Amino acid sequence: MSMEVDLLLQEAKESIEAAQNYRSELQQRLHGLNQARKQVRGSSGQARDALRRHFAELQAAATRLLAERLGALLDEVNAIEADSIKPLDDCQSLIEHGVGQADELLREGEAALRTGLDEKEDKLGSFTKKAMHIQLDSLPEVPALVDVPCVSAQLDDSLLNLLKERVTRHGAVSSHPPVQIEELQERPGGILVRWCKVDEDFAAAEFRLQYRRSGGGGGQYEEAFSGRDSEFLVLQLDPHTDYLFRVCARGEGRTEWSPWSIPQTGYTTLAPHEWRSGTDGYILSSRKNIALRNDSAHSRCPVLYSSAPTYYCGQTLSFRIMTAGQVDGRDSVGVSIDSKEEESFQREGAVCISTNGAVFVNGKEMTNQLPAITVGSAVTFDMEVVSLLPLSNNNLSDGGNFKLRVTIGSGNREVVFDWLVDQPTDCFFFGCSFVHSGWKVLVF
Template sequence: MSVEVDLLLQEAKESIEAAQNYRSELQQRLHGLSQARTQVRGSSDQAREALRRHFTELQAAARRLLSERLDVLLAEVDAIEAQSVRPLEDCQSLIQHGVGQADDLLREGEAALRCGLGEKEDKLGSFTKKAMHIQLDSLPEVPALVDVPYVSAQLDDSLLGVLREQVGRHASVSSHPPVQIQELQERPGGMLVRWCKVDEDFAAADYRLQYRRGTTGGQYEDTYIGRDCEFLVLHLDPHAEHLFRVCARGEGRTEWSPWSVPQGGTTTLAPHEWCPGTDGYILSSRRNIAMRSDSTPSRCPILYSNAPTYFCGQTLTFKISAAGQTHRHDALCVCVDSQSDIHSLQRDQAVCISTNGAVFVNGKEMTNQLPAVSLGSTVTFDMEVVSLFPVNNNNLNDVGANFKLRVTIGSGNREVVFDWLLEQAVDCLYFGCCFTHPGWKLLVF
């Protein structure tokens, strides 16, 4: 009987645990539904507000443009009127002056005719002379109506049709943005953002990526505009939440599409930094850019990272932004330690590529060679753990090695892949560079 009770108790416990898990899963789905409903309603409110604001601005701008055009046309009418009326008013003044002279002459003539015989001769003589002086047979010319302006307004009703057509196609509403963020991968002091099109009918010419610190408030800032579908955002503070969003611009269009749903991400990895205080090198404020500053022979022209911040599974990148004279000891490397009493990175416990493209593993040069490192070169190191057990491949050089890393070094459009054997497992690695002559400048990320 006790066995049956124990079985029932066990089944009851399992059922209770299953019910708890079931309830927890349902609660998570309810939370997901709440977030989805909030997104739909919130984005709908934002879309309504954006449409109202946009069309209010358009209406105000249209009224302003029409008012400005009306003022220009009315000013043209005023100018034509003023220019055309002036000579007519001058002619009118001349005619009115002639009418006045004629009236005076008529009164004088009538008076001369009514005067007595003693004054008649003098009055008539004076009248005759005055009449001859006025030139009664000379009349001013009055322009015909066809020769003076007839001001009119030419109104093209087709503008309304064009406006109706353009307004009918202006703006649009979509339920989903044409591009969405696909993946966020943390990088030392940064975040690799990948995105993809979700609308196959949308022909994207450019993409635009923005980010901001924090999930509420703050302004987004542009960090990338181009044709690629991924971008490494650098200079992010570790353990700080950042929001990322992306949009696209269609072929032959000037306006950008709606923004994707913002995605939050946090990098827990400290940024790669060069070690400060190394003779012969000048560092940027963030210590991710180093420049070989002088040609004074240094006891050790090697610059290491400030800490072992490179982990397997990551991509370490060096970008050369300035180049100087080369030397056979110049190199870029990943190493187990930061030995300061040596003069070359082509040593044990290190893998490196020299500026002439030669690759060294634990101080031994490989037969494969990469393109030479020069201005604009980008060199990458990728590593993954292959084996944590003793390696026995009848190679005397491998005696004692019990840790193997698969290393890929890329430069230009070529890469080499090899196994790096170490005596003990390592969790993190240093990186370094060595330049004998000044003029070299490189960014690490």
């Protein structure tokens, strides 16, 4: 009887636990639905506000521009009218003055005819002289109607038709931004961000990537990248810290940018690569990811290693040459199993590429060669474990029983080879060696 009770109790406990898990899962889905609803409602409200604000600004600007154009055209009419009326007014004043003189002459002539015989001769003589002085046969010229301006306004519906055409195509509403962040991949001290188009009809000519710390104290977004590539490695990020990333695009032949993508949260658990402090002959940046070979004359060892074996198989290690100095055959950048002091990185237990493009494996130069390293060159190392070889394998004579597949890339070329080492390992030091000063190397 007790066994049946124990079974029932166990089943009840399992059912209760399953119900709790089921309720927890449902609550998480409700939270996800609420977040989705907030995104739809919030983005719709922001879109409505942006549309109203934009078209209100357009209306105000269009009203102002139309008023300014109307005022300019009215000013032109006023100027033409003023310039054309002045000579007409002058002519009218001259004619009115002549009419006045003629009236006065008529009155004097009529008065002279009515005078008596004893005064008539004097009056008529005076009238005749005055009439000759006025020159009654000289008349002012009045311009013909075809010779004076006839002001008109030339107006048509072309602007309205053009406005209708442009307004009907102005602006757009989309349910999703044309580009979205596709992948956030952690790297030492950074995150590799990849994005892609989700609108196949959108012909993107350029992208922008921004990021900021997540949370209330994250501050403003910072510009990380602008260009045609669809991925970018954001460096100098603090490990175990959430960052928000967003991307937008500009269409081919357009000046405006698309809406920002939905921000995605990413973080890195990998500490940034750092050069080792205190190595004679090298100066490090504040973040220790940039090393400069200085002109120390007492440099005992020209090899500079990483502060720890922070490069792991499966990752990509990159070197970028920021400045260059005098070239020497021993100059190299690469990866090593240990960090023992050597006079060159071209040694046993290391793979590297020299500044002239030669590749060295355990100190031996390969026949394959990469482009020479110059200012701006980027060199990448990728490694993966291939297999553990049997102890009796003939390859032991080549240096080990643990095989690693190494890919070194430089410029637009790469070499791939197998590296045999004595002991299984998946973490390595990185390093560089430069004989002369002036070489500056960024590692990431």
